[in-house]
Amino acid sequence: MIRRMSRARERGIPDATVARLPLYLRALNGLSERSTATVSSEDLALAAGVNSAKLRKDLSHLGSYGTRGVGYDVQYLIYQISRELGLTQDWAVAIVGVGNLGRALANYGGFVSRGFRVAALLDADTAVVGEHLVGMAVDHIDQLEEVINQRGVSIVVIATPASAAQQVADRVIAAGITSILNFAPVVLNVPDGVDVRKVDLSTELQILAFHEQRKAERETGSPMMADDWAEAMDA
Amino acid sequence: MIRRMSRARERGIPDATVARLPLYLRALNGLSERSTATVSSEDLALAAGVNSAKLRKDLSHLGSYGTRGVGYDVQYLIYQISRELGLTQDWAVAIVGVGNLGRALANYGGFVSRGFRVAALLDADTAVVGEHLVGMAVDHIDQLEEVINQRGVSIVVIATPASAAQQVADRVIAAGITSILNFAPVVLNVPDGVDVRKVDLSTELQILAFHEQRKAERETGSPMMADDWAEAMDA
DNA sequence: GGCTGTGAACAGCTTCACAGCT
DNA sequence: AGCTGTGAAGCTGTTCACAGCC
Numbered sequence: 001m002i003r004r005m006s007r008a009r010e011r012g013i014p015d016a017t018v019a020r021l022p023l024y025l026r027a028l029n030g031l032s033e034r035s036t037a038t039v040s041s042e043d044l045a046l047a048a049g050v051n052s053a054k055l056r057k058d059l060s061h062l063g064s065y066g067t068r069g070v071g072y073d074v075q076y077l078i079y080q081i082s083r084e085l086g087l088t089q090d091w092a093v094a095i096v097g098v099g100n101l102g103r104a105l106a107n108y109g110g111f112v113s114r115g116f117r118v119a120a121l122l123d124a125d126t127a128v129v130g131e132h133l134v135g136m137a138v139d140h141i142d143q144l145e146e147v148i149n150q151r152g153v154s155i156v157v158i159a160t161p162a163s164a165a166q167q168v169a170d171r172v173i174a175a176g177i178t179s180i181l182n183f184a185p186v187v188l189n190v191p192d193g194v195d196v197r198k199v200d201l202s203t204e205l206q207i208l209a210f211h212e213q214r215k216a217e218r219e220t221g222s223p224m225m226a227d228d229w230a231e232a233m234d235a
Numbered sequence: 236m237i238r239r240m241s242r243a244r245e246r247g248i249p250d251a252t253v254a255r256l257p258l259y260l261r262a263l264n265g266l267s268e269r270s271t272a273t274v275s276s277e278d279l280a281l282a283a284g285v286n287s288a289k290l291r292k293d294l295s296h297l298g299s300y301g302t303r304g305v306g307y308d309v310q311y312l313i314y315q316i317s318r319e320l321g322l323t324q325d326w327a328v329a330i331v332g333v334g335n336l337g338r339a340l341a342n343y344g345g346f347v348s349r350g351f352r353v354a355a356l357l358d359a360d361t362a363v364v365g366e367h368l369v370g371m372a373v374d375h376i377d378q379l380e381e382v383i384n385q386r387g388v389s390i391v392v393i394a395t396p397a398s399a400a401q402q403v404a405d406r407v408i409a410a411g412i413t414s415i416l417n418f419a420p421v422v423l424n425v426p427d428g429v430d431v432r433k434v435d436l437s438t439e440l441q442i443l444a445f446h447e448q449r450k451a452e453r454e455t456g457s458p459m460m461a462d463d464w465a466e467a468m469d470a
Numbered sequence: 471g472g473c474t475g476t477g478a479a480c481a482g483c484t485t486c487a488c489a490g491c492t
Numbered sequence: 493a494g495c496t497g498t499g500a501a502g503c504t505g506t507t508c509a510c511a512g513c514c
Contacts, residue, residue: 016483018445022438026420040495049422053485060497068496069492085441086448093440100339107335108436116440155443178450179443181436185261187284195446197439201343201416203257204432205328205351206320208390208414210253211430213321215413251505275473288507295475303474304514 013084017058021081023048024055025114028078040071087115094120094153096168097160098128098138101183105159106134119151124164144168145175155179162186169196248319252293256316258283259290260349263313275306322350329355329388331403332395333363333373336418340394341369354386359399379403380410390414397421404431 027047031039045052062084066072082088095102098121106118121133124141131138139147156172158165165184173194180196182188188196262282266274280287297319301307317323328351330337341353359376366373374382391407393400400419408429415431417423423431
């Protein structure tokens with residue numbers, strides 16, 4: 001029986017597209033809650049805050065899931081994007097570092113909702129170990145490898161101080177982890193094949209400050225030429 | 236007196252470059268702590284985790300601050316990048332939403348260190364209002380506009396639930412704010428001229444999940460063809 | 471000799487504009 | 493008529509490779 005592949009599925013979705021899929025998914029979930037059955041690229045793009053041509057091109061990388069003259073079926077598209085992102089299975093996540101940030105992450109609702117499950121909390125501070133959070137005891141960092149293996153953790157979130165981050169990364173990578181979300185303000189050194197994504201508050205603030213400064217300069221016309229290096233360094 | 240501008244300073248630094256300057260700054264501060272006087276593009280690039288040609292091109296957008304045959308003066312470069320990013324002045328930041336995340340942000344050390352100062356904490360919950368955090372009382376959200384004006388706030392961090400974020404954004408923009416760092420998982424609708432940067436935990440996790448899934452597929456060879464849509468939707 | 475700064479080639483992403491399907 | 497999917501054009505960002513300066 002000659003059975004063409006229904007869709008010549010292109011492997012290799014552009015990174016820029018992958019980075020936007022979560023955005024589309026969220027917009028679609030919003031539409032879904034309001035019981036919208038189908039949506040045009042124009043409307044979905046508006047909800048996601050992107051240009052509609054870009055949206056269509058992005059979606060075309062996943063396959064031909066729209067209907068010309070009509071638009072996209074909301075439920076179907078939610079499913080296809082979820083599947084592409086790997087959210088139809090669920091991922092066990094370990095959070096290392098249960099300080100303020102670690103707690104915030106553990107309590108973060110959107111976490112559990114879609115495909116992710118906090119499967120472990122770990123900390124080096126014995127005052128924190130044993131404490132219960134979101135119905136889970138905090139384990140000691142000594143158990144790191146054991147916990148990862150036993151609970152099938154595949155994504156590790158590093159929410160430790162900067163000084164501990166590299167060491168934690170080394171250990172989890174040795175334990176077989178290849179996906180890390182790093183909140184510590186350091187550049188992690190990792191071997192090829194390990195994906196690290198970085199969330200960095202102070203970087204974001206600095207980028208905002210840059211643009212804010214530019215706006216101020218534009219208004220006053222003064223480029224704030226404090227070019228006297230020696231003087232400035234006295235401060 | 237004929238006084239040529241010391242450097243024909245190019246306006247319009249590429250966004251990609253601006254986004255990396257904080258990274259370089261951090262690497263430089265590390266070198267500075269270890270009392271390194273000068274550094275080559277090769278070494279600095281290594282510390283920052285980028286390619287050295289890219290580093291040189293990035294720095295060349297700020298001016299000609301290196302010395303051929305030698306490298307860059309660490310202190311001088313720190314100063315120039317800081318100035319370009321607007322970190323030689325300090326920015327008053329307001330944090331709206333004092334939940335777990337807001338607390339984590341308020342306590343975040345790197346915050347204060349370089350150019351940023353938490354000048355206000357605001358929340359809608361009267362149980363939280365009045366509480367003291369990092370030596371500062373939490374104000375009620377009703378005072379939002381007043382606090383922004385009185386304390387010279389120029390950057391607002393939104394750490395509220397998703398449902399409140401747009402409303403907060405509208406109010407701070409009306410009060411004159413043009414730089415927002417948004418942690419709430421929604422697309423904020425803002426007028427032109429307002430910069431919004433977004434930090435989104437679940438987006439980052441979803442991107443990691445995508446790559447993790449790809450790795451798994453590559454190993455097993457199975458593309459996990461759960462193409463039966465109806466069946467999958469039963470779940 | 472060593473290292474920066476940069477033109478030129480290249481790669482990737484975005485936007486346009488429209489052919490083609492419903 | 494309406495809307496998707498996509499070639500083609502344009503733009504932005506990256507990398508190469510080397511001229512130019514120390």
